Structures are given as C-alpha cells and as structure tokens.
Amino acid sequence: MSLVNFTAREITCKIVYYGPGRSGKTTNLQYVYGRVPESRRGRMVSLATQTDRTLFFDFLPLELGSISGFATKFQLYTVPGQSYYNATRKLVLQGADGVVFVADSQARRFDDNLESLQNLQDNLLAQGVDIRQLPVVFQYNKQDLPRDLILTHEEMDDALNFRAVHSFAGDALHGTGVFETLRGISELVLKRLAAGAVAG
Amino acid sequence: MRALEPWVEAPLQTFLAESSARLTLLMTSSGQVVAQHGFSRSLDVMTAAALGAGIGASTEELARLMGSSRFEALVHHGARQSCLLAGFGTPRGRWIGLVVFGPETSVGIVQLFFDQMVQQLASAARRDEPAAVRLPENFEHELDASLKALFGR
Numbered sequence: 515m516s517l518v519n520f521t522a523r524e525i526t527c528k529i530v531y532y533g534p535g536r537s538g539k540t541t542n543l544q545y546v547y548g549r550v551p552e553s554r555r556g557r558m559v560s561l562a563t564q565t566d567r568t569l570f571f572d573f574l575p576l577e578l579g580s581i582s583g584f585a586t587k588f589q590l591y592t593v594p595g596q597s598y599y600n601a602t603r604k605l606v607l608q609g610a611d612g613v614v615f616v617a618d619s620q621a622r623r624f625d626d627n628l629e630s631l632q633n634l635q636d637n638l639l640a641q642g643v644d645i646r647q648l649p650v651v652f653q654y655n656k657q658d659l660p661r662d663l664i665l666t667h668e669e670m671d672d673a674l675n676f677r678a679v680h681s682f683a684g685d686a687l688h689g690t691g692v693f694e695t696l697r698g699i700s701e702l703v704l705k706r707l708a709a710g711a712v713a714g
Numbered sequence: 715m716r717a718l719e720p721w722v723e724a725p726l727q728t729f730l731a732e733s734s735a736r737l738t739l740l741m742t743s744s745g746q747v748v749a750q751h752g753f754s755r756s757l758d759v760m761t762a763a764a765l766g767a768g769i770g771a772s773t774e775e776l777a778r779l780m781g782s783s784r785f786e787a788l789v790h791h792g793a794r795q796s797c798l799l800a801g802f803g804t805p806r807g808r809w810i811g812l813v814v815f816g817p818e819t820s821v822g823i824v825q826l827f828f829d830q831m832v833q834q835l836a837s838a839a840r841r842d843e844p845a846a847v848r849l850p851e852n853f854e855h856e857l858d859a860s861l862k863a864l865f866g867r
Contacts, residue, residue: 517718517746517748518849519718526746526760528744528746555757556755556760556761557757557758557761559761559764559765570768570772571764571768573761573764573765575757575760575761575764577756577757578860578864579860579863579864580860581856581857581860582849582850582853582857582860583850584849584853587760589745589746591764601775602772605768605771605775608743608744608771609742609744609745610744696865697861697865700861700865701857701858701861704857704861705857707849708849708853708854708857
C-alpha cells in the first residue's frame with residue numbers, strides 16, 4: 515500500500531507490471547529508464563537469468579515530482595512471466611497499489627494472456643485483494659507487428675478487458691504507449707489515494 | 715536519519731549509537747521504506763528496500779518449504795563490510811531491517827542491539843496510535859495539472 519510521509523511530505527506508491535512471459539514488461543521499464551532524466555530516476559535493477567529472462571523482478575524507482583507539495587515517488591516492478599515462477603510473482607505482488615497488465619497482442623499468445631490474467635486474479639485473491647478494487651490498466655503490446663499476426667486494440671479489449679478499464683496500444687520497444695500507460699496507472703493510483711485519504 | 719513516523723526515531727537512534735552500524739534501513743515486507751540512516755540518495759534507498767524485501771520474502775518462502783517456521787536473520791560476511799537482514803513483527807505489520815556494518819563492530823553486537831531495537835519499536839508503536847492519513851483537499855484537483863506537467867501530455 516502507498517506510504518505517505520507527512521514529515522518529509524512524500525508519497526510512495528508501488529506499481530507492478532504483470533503479464534505473460536516475453537510480453538514486454540521489462541522493455542517498458544527499460545524504455546522509461548532510458549527517457550527519464552537521471553535526476554528523476556534511480557538505478558534499474560534486473561534480477562534476471564543468464565539469458566536475460568526476468569528471474570525475480572526488475573525494479574525502477576522514479577520521482578514524479580511534486581503534487582500539492584508532496585514529493586511523489588513511484589516504485590515500478592515487473593514480475594517474471596513464465597508460468598513456473600508463480601511463487602516469485604506472488605512475492606512481488608505484495609502491497610501493490612496498482613497493476614499494469616502487459617498483454618502480447620500476437621494472436622498465437624491469446625491463451626497465454628488469458629492464463630496470466632487469471633493468475634493475477636488468483637494471486638491477488640490469495641492476498642485478500644479483489645482485482646475489481648485495485649487500480650489496473652491494460653497495455654496491448656506489439657501492436658507494431660504485421661496486422662495478420664496480431665489482434666487489434668478492440669479485439670484485445672473484447673478478450674481481456676471485462677471491466678472496461680483504461681487500455682493502451684503499445685510498442686514498448688519503440689516507446690509507443692509506454693508513458694501513456696504509466697500516466698494512466700499513476701492517475702488511477704493517486705486518485706484512489708486522494709479519495710481514501712483526504713479529510714471529509 | 716529519516717523516519718516515516720516520529721516514534722521510530724528514538725529506538726533507531728539508540729540502535730545506531732550502540733551498534734556502530736554504517737547503514738540501516740527499516741522497510742515493510744512489501745519494500746516500502748519506513749526509516750533509514752546513512753544513505754545519501756533517496757532513490758538508492760528505495761532500491762535497497764526492494765532488494766531487501768525480495769530477499770526477506772524469498773527466504774521466508776524457502777523456510778516454509780523446508781518446514782521451518784521462519785529464519786530469524788541472514789548475515790552476509792564481506793571483506794570490508796557485512797550485512798544483517800532480519801524480519802520482525804511490529805504492531806504495524808511485519809517489517810524487515812537491513813543493517814550494513816564494518817569491522818569496527820561485530821555481528822554479535824549488531825544482532826544484540828537490533829533485538830533490543832525491535833522490542834523498543836514494539837512498545838513505542840503501542841503508545842503511538844497510527845494517525846489518519848490526510849492529504850490536502852486540493853490534492854486531487856492539482857493531480858491532473860501535475861500529471862500533465864510531469865508527463866508532458
């Protein structure tokens with residue numbers, strides 16, 4: 515859950531990028547890391563295998579800047595997508611304030627997306643969190659691939675986005691949709707924090 | 715030294731003075747920083763907390779698999795400095811402590827005063843009830859403008 519430090523006037527939120535293996539979660543963080551000024555970001559930590567698959571998590575701390583005098587910081591995490599890493603996915607998901615579900619738009623990955631989304635719901639439920647109560651956005655990555663290989667934004671929405679939450683077309687490798695997605699989840703998380711925290 | 719809530723300061727200050735630790739970080743089990751001493755850059759603190767929480771969580775899972783209730787502490791011995799990582803319960807949930815220390819002290823001393831700090835934190839937290847979180851009423855109003863400025867769109 516978000517931490518609010520009134521003494522230092524700081525807000526810290528945890529965002530987890532979730533989705534099937536090779537959908538582009540790490541690529542999202544790498545793009546953000548490459549485009550955010552050094553003064554606004556920390557080191558990007560990647561706990562990966564020798565073949566660069568995420569083993570535990572990637573982590574990128576960001577300073578968004580000041581909102582109403584509060585220095586707002588985000589901790590971006592990815593989970594390992596491969597199905598056999600579920601134990602570590604559960605650990606990374608603990609205390610998440612929001613989730614970006616990065617889906618692979620390729621038609622042949624349809625079942626992998628569904629399985630990962632179901633896994634997200636199961637892992638949240640195991641922690642007593644109802645996915646309907648948590649800020650979530652979708653990013654349909656790899657929309658730059660040839661049309662005959664992928665599902666469109668609308669088709670991906672029909673397949674995955676049952677709650678009609680915000681969704682974004684992405685090409686994380688070249689940056690399309692990366693910051694739009696981050697802005698989308700940031701807004702949801704901070705509005706939820708404000709709604710729950712502002713004095714009535 | 716920086717602490718999220720004032721009641722953490724006195725026990726942590728005592729620990730730092732008695733143990734001669736170089737760096738100390740207290741975090742929640744999900745990797746949120748509660749208090750720290752010795753780090754010069756706030757973004758590095760967050761990274762250390764993420765890694766510490768990851769180690770703590772995976773070690774607890776490992777203990778569960780092996781039929782242990784929990785490992786009390788992990789110590790990594792280095793040539794110039796060493797590191798103690800230990801989880802502990804507080805009235806505010808489970809926290810993890812990460813302590814980096816050099817040859818000017820010892821793991822025994824650090825562990826001794828760490829355990830003392832844990833007890834002091836437990837009693838301090840009971841006296842100090844959590845305050846309700848109150849953000850400024852204009853927070854949500856300013857959010858849209860701030861996000862536009864921050865993301866440039």
